[in-house]
Amino acid sequence: MHFYELTAQGSLILTGANPAAETILGVPVRERIEAWLYRIAHNLVANWHRDRSRRRDIRLDDLVGLAERGDGPEHLAERSEEARVLLAAIAALPAERQQVLILKFAEGMSNVEIARVMGRTEGAVKSLYHRTLIALRDELSRRGVA
Numbered sequence: 001m002h003f004y005e006l007t008a009q010g011s012l013i014l015t016g017a018n019p020a021a022e023t024i025l026g027v028p029v030r031e032r033i034e035a036w037l038y039r040i041a042h043n044l045v046a047n048w049h050r051d052r053s054r055r056r057d058i059r060l061d062d063l064v065g066l067a068e069r070g071d072g073p074e075h076l077a078e079r080s081e082e083a084r085v086l087l088a089a090i091a092a093l094p095a096e097r098q099q100v101l102i103l104k105f106a107e108g109m110s111n112v113e114i115a116r117v118m119g120r121t122e123g124a125v126k127s128l129y130h131r132t133l134i135a136l137r138d139e140l141s142r143r144g145v146a
Helices: 029-053 060-069 073-091 095-106 111-118 122-142
Strands: 003-006 012-016
Touching: 029 095, 029 111, 073 095, 073 122, 095 111, 095 122, 111 122
Parallel strands: none
Antiparallel strands: 003 012
């Protein structure tokens, strides 16, 4: 069995090994641990965003900066409404589809990386991603945005 240690810099180092156990179900142990740690980090970030969304802080400096750039209250309200509708449409998607959007757009992951994190094949991720974009487009059309 492999023994890994997480360093202060966030790297996994091999501290001991049994050559007979280099993979689990055909996947290298290191990749499984990395995916597991990434999943934990993802859940912590999701929890932080969910908790933070319950309260909104707007700095006065931000509002002054908007006025100086010529973004008046009408433009700001319109952009805010578009963002609200988009977030509501994403929130209406199943959790699995929300996750693929977060990993793809917020985290900038490749399909191979997403597949590893989600425990799927690359082809399954491509298919899920395609179906998710279609569902999101349909939901935005239904809401009168797209």
